[in-house]
Amino acid sequence: MIDVYSSARAMAAAVAAREISARELLALHLARIEQVNGTVNALVSIDADRAYVQAAKADDIAASGARLGPLHGLPYAVKDTHHVAGWRTTFGSPVMVDHVSTYDDLVVERVRAAGAVIVAKSNTPEFAAGSHTFNPVFGTTLNPYDTSRSAGGSSGGAAAALASGMVALADGSDMGGSLRNPASFCNVVGLRPSWGRVPTWPTWNLWETVSVQGPLARDVDDLALLLSVLAGPDPRVPSADSTPGGVFADPAPVSLDGLRVAFSIDLGGAFEVDTAVAAVVRTARAELSDAGAVVADAWPDLPDAEAAFRTLRAWLMEYALGDVLDAHPGEVKQSLADNIRAGRPLSGHDVAVAYAQRSALAEKAREFFETYDVLVMPVSQVPPFPADQEFPAAINGRPQESYLDWMRSAFFVTVTGCPAISVPAGFTPDGLPVGVQLVGPAGSERRLLAVARAYEAVSGAGIGAGGPRPAL
Template identity: 45%
Template sequence: MTDLLEQSATELTALLAAGEVSSRELTQAQLDRIAAVNPSLNAIVTVDEEGAMERAHAADQALTRGGPTGPLHGLPMTHKDTHLVAGMRSTNGSPALADHMPGRDDVIVARLRAAGVVATGKSNVPEFGAGSHTFNEVFGTTVNPYAPTRSAGGSSGGLAAALAARIQPLGEGSDMGGSVRIPASFCNVFGFRPSVGVIPMPSDRNAWAWLGRVGPMARSVEDLELFMRATAGPAPELQLQAPLDAAAFGGPAPEDLRGVRIGVSYDFGLGVPVEAPMLEALDRTIATFEALGATVEQASPDLGEADRVFGNTRAFDFANSLGSLVDSRPELVKPEVIWNVEKGWALSAREIMETTAAATRLQAKVRTYFASYDYFLSPGAQVLPFDATLRYPQQVAGVESQTYLDWMRSACLISATGLPTVAMPAGFSASGLPTGVQLTGYHYRDPQLLRVARCYEEATGYARRAPEGLGQGRVVETAPALAGAHHHGEVE
């Protein structure tokens, strides 16, 4: 590994802007790193070497001409394979789209391109991003850089593994039910789920969709903030515009957290099962926040209606976006996606109205909680990275999983609130596996939340610990030989 690839996106963009490193040099280093370590991870599934070097050359020429450049000018980056990149294979991990070559960029890719990013390829995902374990019938399974027999999480698992493996310092994930936060926990990196609309995620079929978010993942909070400055801002496609702009992100982190009030829960007030190493990680984090001067008390928002809000809203969104594909080509779509689409089709008008009412009551509970606390701290995942040959954990802390949702409920409950949440590394278990926590703030207090996370990062430094032994000859099986039945439970 070169020192160049160990550096953050903030450091690298400064070097690029100063002419101390060229985009071509950095892009070649990334391509070389992919060649060296990706065979043992299967994190990057499409690589455009020729196109990447052409784009890097153009970035260098633009800098030489002295014209305007964006905040990420010349930075090479792979994109999540659920995001369209014009002229680059974009499969969503689905056999139905295995040869899909889109003619346009998704909004997030277009914004990154405008900010100066050099697209180099695509990172692996579960089919249609449905699931917090990254495997599909097109490319196979992505494994964890810290333990190559274990899951890297999902659906942004390819990106999380690439970040941990020092393939790139920064990238765009997405998160409906934990797809940024769970892989961040599994791979010892940071992930951010912003407030709704801060990074636009327009839907062709529902301009009011709110559950899914695009958000950055990185090895430092400073890089998350850099990403937000490069991509946040209004979009005409959205009916509701976020009251935040890109300039709000960044600024100095607080020296300590005196006066900050943090509520914490081990089980979300609902008896959610969590493995002991994840509870120990939460204890470490509590001790860190208390050492920084914060007041930490056991307290949880009333999340009693969050399961219904998440489950029905997600089913509605899946039926809306994927229903026509499932109806026309079900043989090409995995059973979990079919199940969730069918659940969406089956929602009655009464159920939809009752879900909206439940979401309204949930927001009232959230407002009550944040009148007393600034932040809510909870486990970043319920389990350690698990055997990558499984579809999902069959039990959590001795409690049998009845649906696919059970093992990732820690993330889904927070998704239902719509609140901004940052996933943070929390050290390693006794067995050497990464752990994580999630810190949640109030609506549109995203910049303040990230500054608190940066204070925590400076006090811990967990993400600086790199995986060992990558690129030493092991090749991951790319065909998904996964244990367990195709369980028709919740996904993502």
């Protein structure tokens, strides 16, 4: 029996076998949205009429006997920073509140072609800046496990919608942790792919390497399915990896026995980690060891990670949003305005230094993964924090001065260029989800997904692995 917490693969198989129609599957999810979205505020710009038109077309295609795409009939949410033709796309900003897109982003083209039924946009912080999802257009997305807490961000709406059973799959993007952090906070799975794995089009900078788009799902198998659709080359994106997306659909099984695992809580003291988060991540170390992995306390030395990330982020923010700030100085949140302004005094030399640092960090990571198969570390330095805070004020009593300080465990990985996946690991004593971050060498998504699937089975914490669902 298919329900809203069935796997995306099971839903797609049931639609293909005509055990349930795409319209019936959509109706189940729209009823769930009606039931819980008012509580968590994960989905915005919901358009049931348009979704039913897509679902009806999906049923007609299925009835014709035509070959079906891998996402055929699946209710889907697109992040509200990704353009969908004819659909309101606000970027969570009052400046864009009435904007209606005239084209599909490449990731949207691909999910449409694969048969997905787009139901809504997922909520995001203003211009996707920050790992807490709130904005003046739609308000705050709340954590399904504790609605007084943050769902993370910037893909917080997507993660919360998945955890709440409102959609089968969702996409997001990640600069400093925006696919990984909300997955950790909401007990789902999120992957930051290697640069070029999921090509972005259109874009102002085809060679930009800090921000990537990618998949979220309730389990690793479903995430692999969505990656198989999002990934692959495109003639409009010369930086795209040439590997066909389909190879990621079914990663070959990997045994944890003998796997060479490097484990670190804080990359040698590079950042503070909440004690409750550290305790859960240490359980992952024990589980991997018990499953036969060879676990060592080890980490790559990444001395310039913070400087490189902050410089490149500020430079990119200033170019992309500087004109918006100048035209609407009172309508951009202060933390974002500060980040934009930090980019203004940067020289070409400053940016070149950051790219040189990033190149050196990538080389350090490459050398590190000659010895280890995977690095295991926290996704986020904190558990889900109160939703009325923009960011956590302190970790273990240590002040956090900006909305970036508490995200080092994610953005230190960003600037290595390595793929990283957040997989549910357990819960704090207060019942708040905690994910573990598995990092692999650049370009290793297929093997990383297989390792993540094996760990997911050992952990059993995630919703898709049979772990606790939110009590909504």
